[in-house]
Amino acid sequence: MNKPELPTAIRQLPKIGIVLGTGGIKAMASLALFEFLAEQKIPVDLMVGCSGGALACAMIGSGCTPTEVRDLGMQKLQKSLFSQFDYSSLLGIFSSHLGNFDKTSGILKPDRWRGALQEYFGDKKLEQLRPRTLLQTTDIDTGEGVVLTKGPLAEAVYASCAFFPAFPPAKIDGRYLCDGIYSAPVPVVEAIKRKMDVIIALDFKEKVRTEPKGFFSCFYRHIDNTMRTLTRSQMFLSIEMHHHEIVIIEVDFDHTINPWDVHELPAIVECGHKAIELHKSAILSAITSFSRSKAPVAEQPVGSIADPNAGFRRTTILRNPASVESKNSG
Amino acid sequence: MEVIKEKSSEMQFLHLRGRLDHENAQVLEESLSKLIENGARQLIIDCSQIEFINNAGLRVLLGLAKKILDLEGRIALHSPSLQAKETFDRTGFSMVSRIYDTREEAIAGIAGSGLFSASRDERHIISN
Numbered sequence: 494m495n496k497p498e499l500p501t502a503i504r505q506l507p508k509i510g511i512v513l514g515t516g517g518i519k520a521m522a523s524l525a526l527f528e529f530l531a532e533q534k535i536p537v538d539l540m541v542g543c544s545g546g547a548l549a550c551a552m553i554g555s556g557c558t559p560t561e562v563r564d565l566g567m568q569k570l571q572k573s574l575f576s577q578f579d580y581s582s583l584l585g586i587f588s589s590h591l592g593n594f595d596k597t598s599g600i601l602k603p604d605r606w607r608g609a610l611q612e613y614f615g616d617k618k619l620e621q622l623r624p625r626t627l628l629q630t631t632d633i634d635t636g637e638g639v640v641l642t643k644g645p646l647a648e649a650v651y652a653s654c655a656f657f658p659a660f661p662p663a664k665i666d667g668r669y670l671c672d673g674i675y676s677a678p679v680p681v682v683e684a685i686k687r688k689m690d691v692i693i694a695l696d697f698k699e700k701v702r703t704e705p706k707g708f709f710s711c712f713y714r715h716i717d718n719t720m721r722t723l724t725r726s727q728m729f730l731s732i733e734m735h736h737h738e739i740v741i742i743e744v745d746f747d748h749t750i751n752p753w754d755v756h757e758l759p760a761i762v763e764c765g766h767k768a769i770e771l772h773k774s775a776i777l778s779a780i781t782s783f784s785r786s787k788a789p790v791a792e793q794p795v796g797s798i799a800d801p802n803a804g805f806r807r808t809t810i811l812r813n814p815a816s817v818e819s820k821n822s823g
Numbered sequence: 824m825e826v827i828k829e830k831s832s833e834m835q836f837l838h839l840r841g842r843l844d845h846e847n848a849q850v851l852e853e854s855l856s857k858l859i860e861n862g863a864r865q866l867i868i869d870c871s872q873i874e875f876i877n878n879a880g881l882r883v884l885l886g887l888a889k890k891i892l893d894l895e896g897r898i899a900l901h902s903p904s905l906q907a908k909e910t911f912d913r914t915g916f917s918m919v920s921r922i923y924d925t926r927e928e929a930i931a932g933i934a935g936s937g938l939f940s941a942s943r944d945e946r947h948i949i950s951n
Contacts, residue, residue, distance in 0.1 A: 696913075722918075724915075725912075725913075725914070725915035725918050726915055726918065727915075728913070728914050728915045729914055729915030729916060729918065729919060730915075732878050732881055732882065732914055732915075732916075733882075733885065735878065737845075737878075738845070738877060738878050738879070739878055740877075741913050741914065743913060775877065778844070778845075778877075779877070782844070782845040782846065786845070
């Protein structure tokens with residue numbers, strides 16, 4: 494594949510959306526993408542995250558660098574966050590005489606995980622994140638996708654990651670919301686609705702060949718397979734709906750990685766680097782082809798690769814300067 | 824992008840070669856539309872030499888399929904290159920359209936329903 498030219502002139506830049514799919518701690522492979530975008534000075538206009546992808550978006554949107562996110566993960570994510578059984582709920586699965594299980598229940602108690610999110614994000618609100626960030630959840634009563642755009646960040650991330658029935662859903666604005674995996678595991682459609690021109694979507698996949706053993710392993714494999722079909726159906730629809738380019742990057746893992754496998758973080762990020770390396774050309778090509786398809790703005794001085802100001806830079810044709818928002822928030 | 828055409832009886836065979844992206848999607852679309860305007864109704868497309876295909880390329884193939892199906896024609900894709908196969912799988916394209924492994928299978932399949940055809944695993948119940 495020919496490597497596209499590095500942009501050396503100031504051009505009109507497309508609106509760029511990043512979509513991070515579900516994948517637990519594997520979504521931290523997205524740090525490689527953020528590093529690449531920063532190197533290339535490519536601003537991001539929107540992030541949409543689901544489940545593990547929601548956590549990564551929230552951390553980046555809160556102002557953490559990829560290195561800080563990795564360090565925080567190594568330090569804070571622990572198995573103890575995910576290992577506190579709710580015995581009443583667990584027994585309630587087998588018999589209503591022994592315990593109680595309903596739509597507000599979870600096999601695991603959420604207190605420690607919620608507490609950790611509260612500690613990371615404090616009182617920060619989702620609408621305060623930059624770039625603008627949306628989190629995908631699912632209404633447990635209706636199965637509809639619900640995209641959170643504002644409100645307490647810690648609870649929004651919890652809801653997007655609340656993998657029912659392992660964790661109980663979050664009650665937000667009167668609705669019980671659980672993991673976005675059940676409605677849009679890689680929520681590209683949300684970026685299309687917000688008129689992003691170039692969408693870079695990361696899909697984290699475990700390509701495990703061994704037969705699942707035990708209840709949880711079989712259950713998770715079933716959910717994973719269902720999610721794959723849902724993702725591909727939605728991706729097809731997205732390509733039909735979209736006007737420019739969706740760069741879909743599959744990040745493959747050859748073994749199962751649990752949410753608490755923090756020791757895998759360096760390997761996860763390395764998998765991300767490999768996947769991004771393979772798609773750098775497609776990302777740059779999607780951006781430059783958009784720029785070429787637009788009329789050039791006024792003649793601008795041409796930068797060079799050695800010029801620290803060279804690279805992608807947002808330019809906007811100002812028809813009504815008072816109404817134009819700053820686009821360099823990424 | 825290069826399109827090599829070959830006609831045999833009622834079937835029009837196409838070989839797509841090179842990159843199928845924003846740079847050449849429009850040219851390809853025009854070229855394929857012209858074929859339909861000139862009466863082609865059964866298209867068999869060899870994808871073995873597609874070096875790169877992105878959304879723009881997929882939209883051309885989909886647009887072509889819609890046009891030809893509207894005219895009650897048939898279209899089938901076969902022998903995808905590794906890159907094309909990965910893209911067809913990743914984007915869900917292969918869920919709605921069977922991609923045949925060989926030209927012979929595509930020829931046999933086009934007699935059925937072509938693009939948006941029954942998937943490989945569909946079972947037919949024949950009633951009396």
